[in-house]
Amino acid sequence: MTQRTATVSRDTKETQITVSVNLDGKGELDCETGVPFLDHMLDQVARHGLIDLNIRAVGDLHIDAHHTVEDLGITLGQAFAKAIGDKRGIYRYGHAYVPLDEALSRVVVDFSGRPGLFMNVEFTRGNLGTLDTQLFWEFFQGFVNHAQVTLHIDNLKGFNAHHQAETIFKAFGRALRMATAEDPRMAGQMPSTKGSL
Numbered sequence: 001m002t003q004r005t006a007t008v009s010r011d012t013k014e015t016q017i018t019v020s021v022n023l024d025g026k027g028e029l030d031c032e033t034g035v036p037f038l039d040h041m042l043d044q045v046a047r048h049g050l051i052d053l054n055i056r057a058v059g060d061l062h063i064d065a066h067h068t069v070e071d072l073g074i075t076l077g078q079a080f081a082k083a084i085g086d087k088r089g090i091y092r093y094g095h096a097y098v099p100l101d102e103a104l105s106r107v108v109v110d111f112s113g114r115p116g117l118f119m120n121v122e123f124t125r126g127n128l129g130t131l132d133t134q135l136f137w138e139f140f141q142g143f144v145n146h147a148q149v150t151l152h153i154d155n156l157k158g159f160n161a162h163h164q165a166e167t168i169f170k171a172f173g174r175a176l177r178m179a180t181a182e183d184p185r186m187a188g189q190m191p192s193t194k195g196s197l
Contacts, residue, residue, distance in 0.1 A: 004180075006082035010075045014067040015059040021079045023180050025052025033057040033072060035065045037129035038139075041169040048098075049173030069135040073142025080147040084180060087111055092191040094179030098171040103158025105167035107175045110150040113197040117144045119153040121168065125161035133161060136168070 004023040010016075029046040031039045033055060046053045055076075059068030084090065095108040105121075117140050123133040144151045153172070158164040183191070190196060 002085075004083045004085065006079045008075050008079040008082060010071055010078075012067075012071065015057065015071040017057045017059075017068075017071055017075045018055070019072070019075045019079045020052075020054040021076070021083050022052035023080075023083050025050060028052045029055075031055040033068060034059065034061050035068060035129075035131055037131040037165075038065070038069060038072070041165060044166060044169040045173040045176070047173065048170045049177040051173065051176065065131055066135060066138065069131070070138040070142050073139035074146050075142075077143040077146030077148075080143075080149075080176075080180075084111065084147075086190075087113075087197045088190050089182050089186045089188045090191060091179055091181050091183045091186075092197070094175035094177065096171040096174035096178070098167045098174065100158075100163045100167045100170075101160070103160060103163035103167045104156045105158075105164065105171050106152075106154045106156060107168065107171035108152040109172075109175045109179050111148070111179055111197065112150050113148050114150055115144045115146075115148055116150040117141050117153075118151070121153060121155040121164065123161045123164055124159050128161055128165060133165070136165065 007020040009018045027047040027050045029043045092111050097106050155164050
């Protein structure tokens with residue numbers, strides 16, 4: 001198996017971020033973003049996606065977390081795009097339903113080469129810790145634009161905002177794991193009738 005790893009850095013006047021990914025990892029996270037709830041969500045992605053993530057982010061948190069969260073989504077998307085390569089032999093599509101007590105979320109991803117985010121989530125609280133729940137959309141928008149994926153996120157039920165977020169990120173990790181897995185029946189073929197993605 002070809003090693004599917006990548007490291008990407010983003011350095012702006014607002015943020016300095018470095019992300020390393022191993023798509024065939026053990027689910028290990030080494031993360032410092034300065035936004036504790038975001039770190040908690042990234043741990044869900046790593047653990048449930050069996051993706052190793054090493055993330056260092058320094059941002060203008062004295063303003064708010066917007067630039068840090070958005071730019072982390074961008075950098076993580078770039079790292080995924082680099083690690084996945086030309087996408088030959090992968091399953092391409094991934095999906096997961098994840099419950100947590102009263103909450104249930106569904107995430108579906110397609111490594112299509114066409115960025116698109118379709119997110120249907122009504123958080124029951126505006127903040128989780130220091131993190132504005134509106135910023136989850138910014139994170140996923142940055143990811144899809146730079147990983148070049150189509151991503152559907154639906155929170156189907158739930159009244160605890162922490163549970164809503166956690167089911168989304170766990171399902172996101174599991175959908176990524178399914179989509180990026182190497183399909184032995186594809187044997188290096190492109191998973192598209194077009195011949196490219």
